[in-house]
Amino acid sequence: xxxxxxxxxxxxxxxxxxxxxxxxxxxxxxxxxxxxxxxxxxxxxxxxxxxxxxxxxxxxxxxxxxxxxxxxxxxxxxxxxxxxxxxxxxxxxxxxxxxxxxxxxxxxxxxxxxxxxxxxxxxxxxxxxxxxxxxxxxxxxxxxxxxxxxxxxxxxxxxxxxxxxxxxxxxxxxxxxxxxxxxxxxxxxxxxxxxxxxxxxxxxxxxxxxxxxxxxxxxxxxxxxxxxxxxxxxxxxxxxxxxxxxxxxxxxxxxxxxxxxxxxxxxxxxxxxxxxxxxxxxxxxxxxxxxxxxxxxxxxx
Amino acid sequence: xxxxxxxxxxxxxxxxxxxxxxxxxxxxxxxxxxxxxxxxxxxxxxxxxxxxxxxxxxxxxxxxxxxxxxxxxxxxxxxxxxxxxxxxxxxxxxxxxxxxxxxxxxxxxxxxxxxxxxxxxxxxxxxxxxxxxxxxxxxxxxxxxxxxxxxxxxxxxxxxxxxxxxxxxxxxxxxxxxxxxxxxxxxxxxxxxxxxxxxxxxxxxxxxxxxxxxxxxxxxxxxxxxxxxxxxxxxxxxxxxxxxxxxxxxxxxxxxxxxxxxxxxxxxxxxxxxxxxxxxxxxxxxxxxxxxxxxxxxxxxxxxxxxxxxxxxxxxxxxxxxxxxxxxxxxxxxxxxxxxxxxxxxxxxxxxxxxxxxxxxxxxxxxxxxxxxxxxxxxxxxxxxxxxxxxxxxxxxxxxxxxxxxxxxxxxxxxx
Ligand SMILES: Nc1nc2c(ncn2[C@@H]2O[C@H](COP(=O)(O)OP(=O)(O)O)[C@@H](O)[C@H]2O)c(=O)[nH]1
Numbered sequence: 001x002x003x004x005x006x007x008x009x010x011x012x013x014x015x016x017x018x019x020x021x022x023x024x025x026x027x028x029x030x031x032x033x034x035x036x037x038x039x040x041x042x043x044x045x046x047x048x049x050x051x052x053x054x055x056x057x058x059x060x061x062x063x064x065x066x067x068x069x070x071x072x073x074x075x076x077x078x079x080x081x082x083x084x085x086x087x088x089x090x091x092x093x094x095x096x097x098x099x100x101x102x103x104x105x106x107x108x109x110x111x112x113x114x115x116x117x118x119x120x121x122x123x124x125x126x127x128x129x130x131x132x133x134x135x136x137x138x139x140x141x142x143x144x145x146x147x148x149x150x151x152x153x154x155x156x157x158x159x160x161x162x163x164x165x166x167x168x169x170x171x172x173x174x175x176x177x178x179x180x181x182x183x184x185x186x187x188x189x190x191x192x193x194x195x196x197x198x199x200x201x202x203x204x205x206x207x208x209x210x211x212x213x214x215x216x217x218x219x220x221x222x223x224x225x226x227x228x229x230x231x232x233x234x235x236x237x238x239x240x241x242x243x244x245x246x247x248x249x250x251x252x253x254x255x256x257x258x259x260x261x262x263x264x265x266x267x268x269x270x271x272x273x274x275x276x277x278x279x280x281x282x283x284x285x286x287x288x289x290x291x292x293x294x295x296x297x298x299x300x301x
Numbered sequence: 302x303x304x305x306x307x308x309x310x311x312x313x314x315x316x317x318x319x320x321x322x323x324x325x326x327x328x329x330x331x332x333x334x335x336x337x338x339x340x341x342x343x344x345x346x347x348x349x350x351x352x353x354x355x356x357x358x359x360x361x362x363x364x365x366x367x368x369x370x371x372x373x374x375x376x377x378x379x380x381x382x383x384x385x386x387x388x389x390x391x392x393x394x395x396x397x398x399x400x401x402x403x404x405x406x407x408x409x410x411x412x413x414x415x416x417x418x419x420x421x422x423x424x425x426x427x428x429x430x431x432x433x434x435x436x437x438x439x440x441x442x443x444x445x446x447x448x449x450x451x452x453x454x455x456x457x458x459x460x461x462x463x464x465x466x467x468x469x470x471x472x473x474x475x476x477x478x479x480x481x482x483x484x485x486x487x488x489x490x491x492x493x494x495x496x497x498x499x500x501x502x503x504x505x506x507x508x509x510x511x512x513x514x515x516x517x518x519x520x521x522x523x524x525x526x527x528x529x530x531x532x533x534x535x536x537x538x539x540x541x542x543x544x545x546x547x548x549x550x551x552x553x554x555x556x557x558x559x560x561x562x563x564x565x566x567x568x569x570x571x572x573x574x575x576x577x578x579x580x581x582x583x584x585x586x587x588x589x590x591x592x593x594x595x596x597x598x599x600x601x602x603x604x605x606x607x608x609x610x611x612x613x614x615x616x617x618x619x620x621x622x623x624x625x626x627x628x629x630x631x632x633x634x635x636x637x638x639x640x641x642x643x644x645x646x647x648x649x650x651x652x653x654x655x656x657x658x659x660x661x662x663x664x665x666x667x668x669x670x671x672x673x674x675x676x677x678x679x680x681x682x683x684x685x686x687x688x689x690x691x692x693x694x695x696x697x698x699x700x701x702x703x704x705x706x707x708x709x710x711x712x713x714x715x716x717x
Contacts, residue, residue: 004585005305005307005516006307006587006588007305007306007307007308008306008307008308008386008387010588011307011308011587012308013589014548014587014588014589015587017548017589018529018548018589021529021530021546021547021589022529022643024530025529025530025602025643026645048577049576049577049578049589050546050589051530051532051546052577053532053534053539053542053544053575054532054533054534054544055534136378136380137380143377143378143379144375144376144377144378162375163709163710164376164401164402164405164626164710164713165405165710166404166405166408166409166699166701166710166713167408167409167695167696167699167701168409169640169641169642169699169700169701170640171640171701171703171708171709171710173638173703173708174708175708186378187378187380187389189380189382189387191382192387
């Protein structure tokens with residue numbers, strides 16, 4: 001008997017399912033980080049593929065910066081409700097109220113603070129493994145990230161002290177107070193994500209597709225106007241057809257000009273796009289080539 | 302991207318300065334997989350360092366500390382695609398002491414590109430890289446003879462290197478070897494053929510990567526299904542559902558097939574192959590599925606379902622090659638933990654037979670086993686393992702060794 005041929009998406013999907021089942025079987029108290037963004041929506045479908053007809057053996061957890069686009073929060077709540085799975089939301093406001101986060105400038109991006117609330121949430125629920133939707137193709141510092149990434153009791157990532165990962169035999173063991181970040185879609189690229197969204201016909205927040213939006217231009221960036229971002233003197237508001245490639249903090253997530261109105265059109269655009277996803281749309285990562293690495297060391301997932 | 306695009310994982314191995322980074326940069330650049338922002342970042346760096354042309358090798362540079370030291374010290378993964386295939390490169394450094402990194406990257410690779418500097422020919426490192434590739438059972442080897450521009454693109458020089466390589470490789474168990482003369486710097490025979498080597502009729506490196514047949518890289522004969530997770534919803538319509546979830550690691554299975562549960566030895570039949578997208582009649586490696594069975598037998602994680610005609614070995618003692626990964630040497634008096642498929646058991650080193658010199662392939666008796674050493678050992682486990690030899694089946698012949706005290710992964714094992 002000859003073996004059937006599997007496509008790259010089949011192989012990636014099966015790998016991710018295998019990883020999620022390993023987490024469920026070997027970790028005592030795992031969680032799936034779920035933001036309502038496209039990568040975490042793909043993760044949700046993979047979890048369905050891994051565990052249905054059973055319920056997920058972990059809750060969904062969102063660390064909410066309260067700087068999110070309303071469309072994304074809507075998608076988050078809708079998807080969790082449709083699936084009938086438990087969603088835990090912890091907000092940066094909670095940490096601010098407790099005094100563990102002190103915000104210097106309320107208009108600046110809040111991503112750097114996310115690690116604080118995440119670590120507090122891990123402690124509150126005693127999670128020993130948090131699955132996240134990060135991919136190795138996103139950024140240089142991620143290229144060396146393990147699928148099972150070991151964090152010490154301060155949630156810190158030490159790039160020099162990671163366990164070698166061989167074949168697909170994962171070492172999931174941690175001592176009390178230590179934990180794992182697990183990245184089941186490590187090997188997916190942005191293109192794979194879009195192809196999968198198309199193949200699986202996944203519902204994603206509307207702002208991933210082209211829409212008319214008020215923006216201002218700052219340097220090379222197109223910046224969406226919101227209650228958090230207002231034009232400075234001399235800047236003018238324009239209506240432009242844009243879509244978002246990532247949907248993080250509203251103050252630092254820039255859209256790209258586009259007319260793509262479905263996944264296939266985005267795939268076509270992505271195939272000819274010459275700028276990396278983060279380079280295009282995450283202003284906080286542009287500051288320093290190594291800024292992601294610094295944030296990872298601090299416990300950012 | 303068509304809906305039949307396959308995924309190929311490969312690694313590159315070479316000594317420092319053989320041109321590995323330049324080659325990867327060239328592959329990415331000529332296949333148009335480099336983004337503008339990445340390109341402008343490396344142009345800036347090249348300029349800052351006073352280089353005349355953009356240094357493509359900067360593309361594969363890694364983390365901050367390493368960037369500052371100008372070296373890569375671990376395995377980094379790169380992604381690129383052509384209209385024919387998607388590729389994952391496991392990028393390993395060429396340094397002497399990093400056998401463990403190459404073993405790590407090679408463990409998932411379909412293909413290894415072994416670089417040789419045309420001026421220097423086959424070196425100790427070439428032998429070592431080839432030995433590791435054969436030990437880890439990388440199915441396809443490409444020997445890339447680089448810097449052909451520096452030997453006047455000489456066919457004679459290329460033929461000499463091929464002959465020398467063939468001679469020493471004969472003692473190793475390599476499946477398929479392809480030799481390609483190229484220049485990573487200029488680009489000949491990487492993606493474009495160039496005009497300097499008309500005497501060479503074989504594929505370019507990219508042709509080879511795009512066309513090498515990988516369907517048979519997994520074992521397609523012996524059905525192996527390690528159970529990862531048991532799904533028992535115990536609700537309404539699924540009240541009696543008991544699905545044994547896992548990934549088919551080798552072979553195929555069909556509804557109605559007789560299967561044997563190991564190590565228990567009981568036999569039953571496959572009732573249904575359940576997936577989120579509906580039931581299947583047949584399934585094959587590497588699909589992740591859930592199986593339901595016709596008999597109610599007690600099955601848990603770590604058990605394996607196989608077909609009776611192609612039985613694996615069930616034993617508590619076996620011999621294996623270990624690659625030691627930890628800075629702390631092996632201690633024969635300690636208990637370690639083995640993770641093999643979905644099974645986790647305690648183990649003892651019952652004998653440490655010999656160490657293999659990765660450069661000369663000589664055996665050394667009564668060794669100590671330090672980081673980067675390859676050793677032949679006999680292991681005894683507290684409970685039986687269900688396994689095949691690594692050469693027959695990578696998935697059921699491989700295991701990792703974990704130190705119980707630190708929880709670190711200290712060795713990679715391949716069952717003999
Ligand atoms: N002439 C020539 N030089 C090359 C070629 N490939 C790489 N080099 C040079 O060899 C040196 C080492 O290359 P690099 O890619 O950094 O080697 P690595 O240490 O193996 O990653 C650099 O100066 C490259 O420009 C080639 O095909 N021809």
